[in-house]
Amino acid sequence: MKKFNFNHDRYIFFDGAMGTQLQMEVKENILPEEVNIKYPDILEMIHKRYVDAGADVITTNTFGANEFKLEKVGLAPEEVIKAGTNCARKAAGERAVALDVGPLGKMFVPMGDLTFDLAYKAFARQMIAGEKAGCDLIIIETMTDLYEMKCAVLAAKENTSLPVICTMTFEENGKTFMGADSKSMVALLEGMGVDALGVNCSLGPDKLIGTVEEILKHSSIPVIVQPNAGIPVYRDDETTYDITKEQFADAMVKMADMGVLILGGCCGTTPEYISNLIKALEGKKPVKPAPKDIAVTCSSRKCVYLDDGVVSISENMIPHGNEKVTKILKSGNYRKLVSIAREIKNKGADILNINTSLEGVDEKAAMVDVVNAIQQTLDIPLQIETKDVGVLEAALRTYSGKAVINSVNGTEKSMKEVFPLMKKYGGVAIALLIDEDGLGKTGEKRLEIAAKILSEAKKYGLGKKDFVFDCLSLPAATNQESLIEALKAIRLIKENLGGKTLMGIGNVSYKLPKRGLLNRTYLAMSLGAGLDAFIMDFNDQGMKETLNAAKVILNIDKSAEKYIETYAKKDENS
Incomplete structure (x- = not known):
């Protein structure tokens, strides 16, 4: 095993298809992975x-070498x-050897019976075996479920020291x-x-150019196709493919010119x-990848960019002061929260804040269940609010996207606890402008803490794109001077x-009349x-109207x- 180098001075070439090559050489009706045991000479020849x-990188014939398939x-x-x-x-x-890891071939709950923990254990077996056998890197490929991809990446990074490359397979609609x-x-x-x-399989290079262009627009790291x-x-009586090697090369050159660094082939290539x-x-x-510095949060199906205007975050799932949410959390029937989440999303929220800290409720178990219930039904990105670092990690681990973390602050303790989780799971953290001396009382002090x-x-290894700074609006009734x-x-x-900023607007009116x-x-x-983002009550029609006017x-x-x-139409009918 040797350290694999992502050299940006030259293109890196992976090999091409294995399955279609095996079909031509092996006449016995067996799993492709059985060839490793039964016909090693044929495999070595390919x-x-x-x-x-x-090719610079040779991929192992282990695409489906997981316990579910091999048993x-x-x-x-x-x-x-x-x-x-x-x-x-x-x-x-x-040449380098890459451990090839494909999907497990099972559906996650609720559509199937595969849990995150079972999937993780299966992937971990593959990753550990690959490093022990002498692979130089890992390629996790042909994934369609971002949740499964995240599980595989964690299994690779937590159990090996090998570089990790990931590709998903996209349809013509870009999904x-x-x-x-x-x-x-x-x-x-x-x-x-x-x-x-990057991307592999499903289509020919000519039909992937749009998807690759979108990937290159947002990626700061090397892209593979x-x-x-x-x-x-x-x-x-034979299966062939409709793009010649000349047409394949022409389309791949276009993508290389666009910025793709690592190139290879999938089904039908030779x-x-x-x-x-x-x-x-x-x-x-x-073309060397350029840092994009994009502040973004996402579910597995939808991104919200903090660079694209004003982002609104709903506080309507916080139990404190919310009798309906409190009652549901105490009942343990967390699926009922999905209807509330759907209503909030339909009212225009970009991000949904989740909080399960409530007396008599197991905060960690509730957080995991609520996150799963919402992400299985809705595409709205989630914000995880908790003071317990164990709850935070459990939520980040189970979440299929890149969450907003609520929150970290400028104390040494908080940064030491939260920053490693941000690095491990990804995430955009709300950074409270508080340090060991407390809240920064002046704008200058808050800048200093930021x-x-x-x-x-x-x-x-984190930067400004990974944070949104909470400039801290306090109640006017007790801290009037702090608002300016x-x-x-x-x-x-x-x-x-050049940082992004946020405030919880509703705090300002606490204990005062005409709060709206x-x-x-x-x-x-x-x-x-x-201000780039704010937390608000989406049942406040006046706030939404102010936001609509401000955006104009x-x-x-x-x-x-x-x-x-x-x-x-409202004016016409009035």
Whole structure:
């Protein structure tokens, strides 16, 4: 095993299809992975053809080498992976060998019986066996479920020291079969620290260009593309593919010119396809991936960018002061919260804050169940609110997307607890401008704490895109002088750090009459100061109307289209 180098000075070439090659060489009706045990000479010969074609990375014949598939033929993942790695290593020589890991072939609950823990254990067996057998890196491929991909990545990163490459398979509509889109894939996997990501299988390169363009637009890390040789065609009792090696190379060169660094083939491609591709790119230099600094949160099916105008976060799932949510949490029937979440989403919330901290309720178990119930039904991204780091990790682990973390602060204890979780699971953290001395009383002090948080975060490989700074609106009834300082902090953080800012607007009116009037006024002032996101009650119609009007004035609602759509008919009927 040797350290694999993602050299940006030259293209990296993976091999092509294994399954279609085996079909031509092995006449016995067996699982592809059984070839590792029964016909190692044939497998080594196919690998050697790809080496001779010029591939830099040889992929093990272990796509389905998981316990669920292999138990049907009396084999264990460890023996199949060891045999497959030995064949690849013999052929590869000094070339790199990648452990190939595909989907488990089972559906997660509630559609199937596969749980996250069972999937994790199955993937971990494969990852551990691959590193022990001598693989140089891991490629997790052909995934359609972002939840399963996250599970596999955690199994790889927690149980091995190998680089991890991830690819998902997308349809022509830009989504996977399970509904994941490429932007959510990039947001989550880049947040989790994988080494490269991209697309494989399903389509030919000509029909993947749009999806690849979207991936390159958002990814700061190397992108890999391994398309099929077009669409399979059944003719004269044989299955062929409708894209020639010349057409394949032409389309792949276009994607290389767009910024793809790692190239290879999937179904229907042969050593000749790879050889032709390498020749077509001879003399060309790759485009080095550029940092995108995009602040983004996502579910497995939807992204919310903090760079795209004002982001609204719902507080309506917080039990404190909410009798309905409290009653449901205490009953333990968490599925009932989904209808509340759906109603909030339909009222326009971009992100949903989840809080299960309630006396008499197991906060961790409730948090996991609520997150699962909502993510299985709705695509709205979630914000995890808890003071318990154990609850936070359990929620981040079970969540299929990249969550907003509520919260971290500028104390050493908080940063040491939360930053490693951000690095491990991805996430955008709400950073409270509090340190060991308490709340920063002035705008300048809050800026100082924000800068301290970013400085410490840098040690963990985190940056400003990973935070949104809570400038802390306090009740006017008790902290009136702090409200202007919060507005000042918004401006100072944006001007000096280029950071994103947030406030919980409803705090300002606590214990005062006509709360809605104060909330609406302070929201308008905060947006004018440059606020990027805010937490609000989505049952407050006045707040929503203030937001709609502000988006027109701030040039977010272009040509006032949504404003006109919302209010024109109301004016006609009044």
